[in-house]
Amino acid sequence: MTVNDRPLPHDRAPRPGEKVRRHHDGCLGCGDVEPGLHLSFVAGEDLTVTSVLDVGHWQQGGPGVVHGGVVAAALDETMGALQAFFGRPAVTAELTTSYRRPIPVGTQLHLWARVEEREGRKTWTTGTARLDGPDGPVAAEGRGLFIDIRRDHFDGMPVRAVNP
Numbered sequence: 834m835t836v837n838d839r840p841l842p843h844d845r846a847p848r849p850g851e852k853v854r855r856h857h858d859g860c861l862g863c864g865d866v867e868p869g870l871h872l873s874f875v876a877g878e879d880l881t882v883t884s885v886l887d888v889g890h891w892q893q894g895g896p897g898v899v900h901g902g903v904v905a906a907a908l909d910e911t912m913g914a915l916q917a918f919f920g921r922p923a924v925t926a927e928l929t930t931s932y933r934r935p936i937p938v939g940t941q942l943h944l945w946a947r948v949e950e951r952e953g954r955k956t957w958t959t960g961t962a963r964l965d966g967p968d969g970p971v972a973a974e975g976r977g978l979f980i981d982i983r984r985d986h987f988d989g990m991p992v993r994a995v996n997p
Contacts, residue, residue: 840880840951842918847876853917862910870907872944874914880948882914883967888940899936904962908975911944912958916979918948923956927978936964936972943967946975954981 847853853874855863862870868891874882886907894900909928916923936942945967946960958977963969 840919840948840956842880843920845920846918849876849878851876853882853914856913856916856922860910862906863914870903870910872907872910872914874911874917876917877945880915880918882911882917882946884911884914884944886942886944886962888936888938888942890938893938895935897938899938899942901930901932904932904936904942904973905930905975907942907944908946908960908962908973909977911946912960912975912977913979915946915948915958916956916981919951919956919981921981922983923954923979923981925977926955926980927976929976931974933971933973934964936962940965942972943969955979956981 853876858864859866863872870886872884872886874884876882888899892899892903905928908930909925913925943963943966946958948956949959950957956979960975961971962973964972
């Protein structure tokens with residue numbers, strides 16, 4: 834369902850200012866695994882979420898700058914957190930990351946994502962990563978397509994030890 838061409842959240846969706854519940858303790862993006870991104874999300878207005886990533890030395894790619902894969906993972910996780918508005922688990926079907934400027938180690942990356950469209954099992958999203966503040970320079974942008982899955986989708990997957 835939509836209002837003014839915007840999808841509607843489910844009745845128990847997080848309200849603006851509320852923390853979004855993590856989807857899995859063992860997740861690289863939002864879980865407790867080491868090393869991990871340890872992202873937590875806050876719901877915003879109009880089907881948005883925000884988070885902050887402290888860029889550490891272990892996330893380095895080129896000398897003194899974050900690895901592009903870390904940025905892609907952070908945007909993927911942030912856009913994926915938007916599924917909390919619909920109460921359905923989903924997986925990433927497509928992810929595009931555009932890098933706009935280097936991200937130095939030791940900075941904070943302010944992440945923001947928004948639901949753009951939802952149709953059936955598909956949710957299209959956009960996201961941005963800004964340097965050192967929610968209004969800082971855009972360092973990267975992302976677009977994602979997420980597909981709703983059944984709750985038993987991961988049943989029977991081989992599980993390996995977390996933090997062995």
